[in-house]
Amino acid sequence: MAKMTMVEAINMAHAWEMAHDPSVVVLGEDVGTNGGVFRATVGLQQRFGKARVQDTPLAEGLIAGTAIGMAAQGLKPVAEIQFMGFIYPALDQIASHMARLRNRTRGRLSCPVVLRMPHGGGIHAPEHHSESLEALLCHHPGLRVVCPSSPARAYGLLLAAIRDPDPVMFLEPVRLYRFARQEVQDDGQALAIGCCFVLREGSDLTIVTWGAMTVDSLKAAEQLAADGVSCEVIDAGTLAPIDFDTILDSVVKTGRLLIVHEAPRTCGLGAEIAATVSEQALYDLLAPIRRVAGYDTVMPLYRLEHDYIPGVARIVDAIRATLAE
């Protein structure tokens, strides 16, 4: 079994599904000859031809809208938006059409589209290249939003996303693209969308997080383990629809909840998780729910990006504060 990075696993998932399902078509800016700016689609055009790997003009709304028309004709488009910060022109197509086509035609037409996009910051990228906008997407009924946190989960979840009969927004944490290598079996096995991943079991406090923040959350949990604090770390994995069963079971067990995300705090997905846990498990809580999130600021240019992105220290402090209640 080969050890590989997340971006290589994403490439491998594309190749598997294209080889096994002739209706899968890749499109986006620079996805062909260039193989994508992060090389997620490298080699696919050479292997599967120009008809199945299409370079598009530079227009995100066009990419999303074109994918809708292709999907309604029975293809399975896997489209790349080059950075999540460029999603805004595509939001009209995503919200007004992609998320709604099944509903507004009573199931006659549907949109089995995957929109892949790099998510978050931390790689010294220019302005508008480091955004975490998952809450914008999770707010729209009809979409699934998925965010993997390891090469193997990226492989399995991308296969699931392509096979899903509904539109899936696939958020790829840029910091993790080449962060670590992991053995990934190229066996075409999909992981389930809509399920959390318990990355570390614990009994004192539950951390719910996703994407690149799983790394910092695990580090914080490891650091506190030395002091005898036992943290359970849950990777939400699918952000819409979110697996509240696993989260609630964990909170009932630990009695404490910390939510960690890179996106700004206000109206972030953490607020939704906190509200739902309050509604359904308030009397199991031993302490108030806390959030560690990006500040409610614009994502700064890269000299300050690591001051913006929540780090291990902020997570450790929030855990200690919760345990001290």
Add this chain to the structure above:
Amino acid sequence: MSEQRIIAHFEIPYRACLDGDGAPLGPLPAWVEDGELLRRMYRAMVRARAFDTKAVNLQRTGKLGTYPSCLGHEATHVGVGAAMRPDDVLFTVYREIGTKFWRGVDMLDVLLYWGGDERGTLYQRSPQDFPFCVPIGSQMPHAAGAALAMQIRDQRRCALAFIGDGGTSQGAFYEAINFAGVKSLPLVCVIVNNRWAISVPVAAQTAAATLAQKAIAAGIPALQIDGNDLLVVREAVGEAVERARGGGGPTVIEALTYRLSDHTTSDDATRYRSAEEVAAARRLEPIARTRSFLQSRALWDEADEQALKAACSEEVDAAVKQYLATPKQSTDAMFDFLYAQLTPTLRAQREEARRYAALGH
């Protein structure tokens, strides 16, 4: 200046078959010899108008929601429908009922849709056609995508997209025709220039002399036609769809017509345009003109007209009766079509909606 020369030169052709009174301007296309086809197209125009008149009246009496009339657009809508094949795919704005009816959409469907019921998009006889598209211009990339799918699969079909004059101001219009040009997609775009985008006239929409010329920037052929001339619509669109299906690439056709109605039943066009302008446009409306042409060829007479009007009236009344007798969907319908499979959160919310619906809300 060391060098100055013209490096590109463009022209936009204009085409018409009939004059304002329905008299031929010159030799007509060969298919015009098919009298039964002409009669069928004329009947479809009258049928669309009969429905349209009734729909406006239904709204006025509180039995239908906001409705966008197609009054005056019938030649463009029916001409396009008649040029398409059943296995082409249609992408409309929200006014093109003449084309939808031609492709087998039921009057009941259209009444249900504007009467607030999603079941009006079921389109049993044109199952790949998209439903009405309300966000202006946003249907264009869908049509390009469908055309791309046809091209990838090497099918001899095409996508046809309508857009309005106002819609050509949207980025999605340019993005889609630009893409169609780059890929030589089997896409035909018909711009229905009815002169008014609610209260904004074309002159306030663009400084361009024609809307067709916007296609020049996308590198694709374009022409302007008389959209109230049924023959030229069917002929020009027919040539374009034929070329598209055969791998000859996209075309943009600007059809000049006039919105004789308000924008929708919620609009009052007397606020922004003169009665004189509307009266002048009405003299060029397509149905009388087409009838005049048919009569000149002895393809239509007063008895035909009376029989058609009676048949349309009967059909419309039957559709209205069926519409008014259709019970609203259960609240489950809000939830059941969002995903292929209901999510746990939606299941709980569906239960809640059921509970309150049972209380009468």
